[in-house]
Amino acid sequence: MNQNIKSSGWTPEFDKTRQLLNERLNPAMSGIVNYDESQFLELDGSYFAEIVLNDATVLQDVREIVRQIAAESKVRLAYLVRAKWKVIDARFVGPAIGKDGGLRAASVYHATLLSGSLKHVVSIEVGNEASRLLHNDTSRIAKLVTEHLENQLAAGGTSSWDPVISPAPEINRMTVQFLTERGQKTTWGGGNS
Numbered sequence: 001m002n003q004n005i006k007s008s009g010w011t012p013e014f015d016k017t018r019q020l021l022n023e024r025l026n027p028a029m030s031g032i033v034n035y036d037e038s039q040f041l042e043l044d045g046s047y048f049a050e051i052v053l054n055d056a057t058v059l060q061d062v063r064e065i066v067r068q069i070a071a072e073s074k075v076r077l078a079y080l081v082r083a084k085w086k087v088i089d090a091r092f093v094g095p096a097i098g099k100d101g102g103l104r105a106a107s108v109y110h111a112t113l114l115s116g117s118l119k120h121v122v123s124i125e126v127g128n129e130a131s132r133l134l135h136n137d138t139s140r141i142a143k144l145v146t147e148h149l150e151n152q153l154a155a156g157g158t159s160s161w162d163p164v165i166s167p168a169p170e171i172n173r174m175t176v177q178f179l180t181e182r183g184q185k186t187t188w189g190g191g192n193s
Helices: 012-028 056-072 128-133 138-154 173-181
Strands: 006-008 039-043 046-053 077-083 086-097 103-115 118-127
Touching: 012 039, 012 046, 012 056, 046 056, 056 077, 056 118, 086 118, 086 138, 103 128, 103 138, 118 128, 118 138, 128 138, 128 173, 138 173
Parallel strands: 006 039, 046 077
Antiparallel strands: 039 046, 086 103, 103 118
C-alpha cells in the first residue's frame, strides 16, 4: 500500500511541504489516512492538500496537524481534511416541522453514517413533490435517500460534503428527475435499471 500522498508538481518548496505532510501523518495515522485518495497539488505557485481519512474520529487531530504545517510552511497551503463515510441505513421519521412549529411541505428521513468507529445521524428533508414521484412509498424513498447521500459523500476535493459540519442536502423533485434522467442504476426503482 502506498504510504505517501499523491502529488502533482515539482518545486523544492512543493517537495518540502509534501514531505513534511507525509512525515507527520505516516507514524500517527497508519491505516487511517487513505493515501490512494489523498492528494497534494501545486497550482500556479499555490498548494492544495486533500487528506482523506478512513476514520472520522481523528478528523480534528489531522486538521490540527495540517493546520500547523500550513502555518510553518513558507508557501501558501490551502487544505481540506475529510473522512470517508458509508451510509448504513435511512428511515422515515415523520413530517418536516418549520421553525414556527408549522408543517413544511416535506418529510424527514434520518440516515446513519459510519466512518471508522464513528457513527453520525443526519436528517434529510424530502419534498412532497419528490415523494409523490415515488408514490409516497417510504421504503423506496429511504433507498433514494441512501443513494443520494452516497453520491454526495463520493465527491472529493472542494466539492466534498462534510456531514458533521453541513446539513444534508434536501431531496426535491429536481433531484429525483435528475437521477432518473441520468439513467443511474438505482435501488429505489428509478432510472434505467
